[in-house]
Amino acid sequence: MQLQELINQTDLDLTADQVKAFFLGVLCAEKPMPFNKVMEEIFEEVPEARTALEPELRKLWDEQSRNLKKALSEMFQPEEDVRSFLELAKNQLDYFLTAMSLSGTNTENCDDEDLAELIDELEDTVADMDDYLADEEPTDDEGEEFKELLLDTWKEFVATKL
Numbered sequence: 001m002q003l004q005e006l007i008n009q010t011d012l013d014l015t016a017d018q019v020k021a022f023f024l025g026v027l028c029a030e031k032p033m034p035f036n037k038v039m040e041e042i043f044e045e046v047p048e049a050r051t052a053l054e055p056e057l058r059k060l061w062d063e064q065s066r067n068l069k070k071a072l073s074e075m076f077q078p079e080e081d082v083r084s085f086l087e088l089a090k091n092q093l094d095y096f097l098t099a100m101s102l103s104g105t106n107t108e109n110c111d112d113e114d115l116a117e118l119i120d121e122l123e124d125t126v127a128d129m130d131d132y133l134a135d136e137e138p139t140d141d142e143g144e145e146f147k148e149l150l151l152d153t154w155k156e157f158v159a160t161k162l
Contacts, residue, residue: 002016003056004016006053006056012046013045017091019057020075021096021099022099023061024072025097025098025099025103027065028105029099030103030104030111031103031104031105033103035058068161072154072161076150076151081140086133097126107120118153118157125146
């Protein structure tokens with residue numbers, strides 16, 4: 001059964017894409033949380049869902065751990081229109097950055113200055129995308145600019161994970 005189908009059978013208020021982004025954020029932290037701690041974070045509000053989902057989440061965690069660069073490069077999937085892409089990407093990036101921060105890696109306490117700069121750029125991009133998405137009449141050109149900025153910054157980030 002697909003991960004999203006399993007999640008839908010529980011009260012967990014996350015999508016499969018959000019879980020994937022959260023895992024990637026943890027795995028990209030300077031000192032990643034162990035899997036068990038990640039499970040505690042995810043199931044803090046709905047501990048009863050852990051039994052049903054943990055085996056499948058463990059498989060996803062192991063796969064992402066083994067193929068981190070590939071998983072990172074595939075985090076943002078193309079959407080039919082730019083607004084849908086930006087909504088999904090903003091959401092995923094928000095979970096990614098939250099997970100990094102929960103693992104102790106953020107702009108204030110990051111040992112790697114280049115990584116701190118990239119995190120700051122990604123955080124700014126989330127804020128800008130949020131403003132764009134809240135706009136009553138956003139233009140597609142502006143959306144395409146945000147998309148390009150995000151993908152360029154993301155590509156730069158992924159390159160640090162070689």
